Amino acid sequence: MSFDVNEYYSKLNGDDVLIAYKGNVSSELISNVLEVVEARMDDISEDSKIRKKVYNVLVESLQNLYHHIDVLPPGMQNEYEEKFGILVVSRIKTRYRISTGNFVQTSKIDVLKNKIDKINSMSKEELKDMYKFILNHQRLSDKGGGGLGLVDIARKTGNPLDYAFHEYDDEYSFFNLDVHIDFNYG
């Protein structure tokens, strides 16, 4: 059975959710999401240290989506717009979870998987060095992406990047990334 994106989304969208969205990821959408999440954290008087981390990591997660979303599988193009992504921000027990998801061509999985595995294997100090190296030696793409997003997220959260690829059809898979921000960080 092929991966069902709607079922997957409803499973994520349970209790303690600050915001849940699926659809076109535009610059305006990113602004709106940031505003809503900031207001929600204000409402519950979230600790300012946590608030900053969540905000920072959310910016990178959303802009990663924005910069890297692939074309939709043909079977989904009637239902959704081109830059289709999923975002769910939840506050669960001891941590925040930022879940993002988007379709990727299965042929690109290996590169992405290797990159994340490498980041996950690195110590705090190694991540810092990697960040500084990329910052100083790689140029921004025309779209403004810098290849730093995932490294920055890993650095700021201190947690491994939790990911999965779900097969959709012969050509496409759904990439899910869960980022965790602990309440008692640092």
Add this chain to the structure above:
Amino acid sequence: MEALSIEGTAKTPTVKFNAQDGVIEIKGRSIPENSIEFYKPLVEWLEQYSSSPLDLTQVNVQLEYFNTSSSKCILDVFKKLEAIHKGKSEVIINWHYEEDDEDMLEAGEDYESIIRVPFKMIEIVE
């Protein structure tokens, strides 16, 4: 030389570059999806300023948030300042961070280790 003044938005910082008193300020949030366009006039202004800088240029960076797209452009700004500092003109970068914001302090230290300009880390206590 004319001052550069840009009003801040939800995604871009307030910018005040003044060649008369040598004070350069970037304040607020810098989280645009594509930061190249925003930072281009800043880098160009500094390029022009570097031809006849004051004896002392004071740089105040006070960012609440910045994204990784901006981080490279901020480095480009600092590299221009480094070039000015390499001449006979003094440059100081005052990097402000809120007291509980270790990530922002660390970001300043990252730049300090890359750029050969004196940094001063300034903690903002509320």
